[in-house]
Amino acid sequence: MMNFSFTSTPDIHFGAGKIKSLPGLVSPFGKKTFLLTGRKSFRSGIYYQQLLDALSEQGLQLRISAVEGEPTPQSVDVLRDENAGFNPDVVIAIGGGSVIDAGKALSAMLTVHGSIRDYLEGVGDRVHPGTKIPFIAVPTTAGTGSECTKNAVISETGSSGFKKSLRHRNFVPDIALIDPRLTFDCPPFITATSGMDAFTQLLEPYLSNIANPFTDSLAVAGLEQVSMHLKRSYHQADELRARSGMSMAACLSGICLANAGLGLVHGFASSIGGLFPVAHGLICSVMMYPVNKITVDKLRSSLSSSNALSKYARVGEIFAGDCGKSDDWYIDFLMETIHSLHHELQIPHLSDFNISENDFDAIVAKTANRNHPVNMEKEELIQILEKAL
Ligand SMILES: [Fe+2]
Numbered sequence: 102m103m104n105f106s107f108t109s110t111p112d113i114h115f116g117a118g119k120i121k122s123l124p125g126l127v128s129p130f131g132k133k134t135f136l137l138t139g140r141k142s143f144r145s146g147i148y149y150q151q152l153l154d155a156l157s158e159q160g161l162q163l164r165i166s167a168v169e170g171e172p173t174p175q176s177v178d179v180l181r182d183e184n185a186g187f188n189p190d191v192v193i194a195i196g197g198g199s200v201i202d203a204g205k206a207l208s209a210m211l212t213v214h215g216s217i218r219d220y221l222e223g224v225g226d227r228v229h230p231g232t233k234i235p236f237i238a239v240p241t242t243a244g245t246g247s248e249c250t251k252n253a254v255i256s257e258t259g260s261s262g263f264k265k266s267l268r269h270r271n272f273v274p275d276i277a278l279i280d281p282r283l284t285f286d287c288p289p290f291i292t293a294t295s296g297m298d299a300f301t302q303l304l305e306p307y308l309s310n311i312a313n314p315f316t317d318s319l320a321v322a323g324l325e326q327v328s329m330h331l332k333r334s335y336h337q338a339d340e341l342r343a344r345s346g347m348s349m350a351a352c353l354s355g356i357c358l359a360n361a362g363l364g365l366v367h368g369f370a371s372s373i374g375g376l377f378p379v380a381h382g383l384i385c386s387v388m389m390y391p392v393n394k395i396t397v398d399k400l401r402s403s404l405s406s407s408n409a410l411s412k413y414a415r416v417g418e419i420f421a422g423d424c425g426k427s428d429d430w431y432i433d434f435l436m437e438t439i440h441s442l443h444h445e446l447q448i449p450h451l452s453d454f455n456i457s458e459n460d461f462d463a464i465v466a467k468t469a470n471r472n473h474p475v476n477m478e479k480e481e482l483i484q485i486l487e488k489a490l
Pocket of ligand 1: 245298299301302367381385
């Protein structure tokens with residue numbers, strides 16, 4: 102029986118050159134505009150000064166700040182404390198997933214007192230009321246889909262580290278402005294790892310045990326884009342069709358994960374990312390093949406009534422670009438495709454981050470199975486880590 106809810110999406114403005122429409126989208130919110138960017142690529146690109154000129158021509162009162170790395174409780178608190186007096190009417194974040202998460206968190210924390218740590222899921226004991234300053238997300242990478250999600254991921258790295266969310270359905274950005282040209286400057290390694298993150302965020306909601314017909318149709322549409330454009334966007338940085346395809350895939354992945362959850366790859370992304378300073382997309386890229394290979398092996402050897410194997414086969418059809426062969430053939434094809442992507446996109450292994458077998462128990466203790474289609478025992482999680490080492 103169908104039984105589900107679907108969280109709203111932002112107003113989505115998608116297309117090459119859309120960045121030019123940003124000033125017109127900002128002004129209805131008021132005059133005082135807070136702009137958050139990363140420290141490097143967007144600020145050194147051709148669009149930054151044009152945007153500043155266009156915003157000031159609108160008579161907007163602008164305050165600009167930059168952030169680096171994945172947001173921490175401390176960095177969000179400092180950002181909020183330094184800028185609360187400005188009292189912005191709208192917050193804009195232009196950058197990768199970390200910048201958008203920082204901007205999303207800032208827009209929410211400007212309306213409440215206390216540290217963001219107090220409001221994080223599984224960390225603090227306060228419930229955020231869902232109030233926020235209007236928020237516009239402008240991604241410069243194609244990966245996290247944060248421009249369409251209701252959570253901001255906040256990290257603290259170390260032995261008692263965590264990667265947890267500030268989450269509320271109201272935190273879905275008011276506007277997602279997605280201009281694929283902004284991803285042209287994204288270097289190949291970031292294109293690869295953020296693209297693999299988007300791939301994971303489409304596959305996991307599709308296989309999720311809380312998937313629904315809405316998320317399935319959007320996941321299939323996104324996976325089609327990944328199958329056509331992930332490798333091309335990596336090899337041809339300024340190929341607009343490939344960049345557009347991956348920007349679309351990332352946007353769809355955000356909508357899918359916000360509504361159908363994520364699986365075990367993201368369980369590892371949370372545990373490993375809390376313990377070690379490794380970027381989110383990179384962990385997803387590393388874990389994608391071993392998690393899915395062992396998941397398929399387990400599903401095949403069990404008498405599970407899950408429809409996950411037929412869904413894996415459907416994804417295999419998408420990547421093969423044909424139909425008519427057996428489910429097993431397409432599942433094997435998909436596994437080979439993910440494995441070959443690992444090599445072609447030059448994805449490293451866990452040992453490259455100084456992670457060893459000695460760390461496995463700590464990682465496994467913090468790894469949640471989330472909405473994965475099959476439950477994994479501790480020994481199987483260790484087996485996955487061994488394969489990823
Ligand atoms: Fe992700």
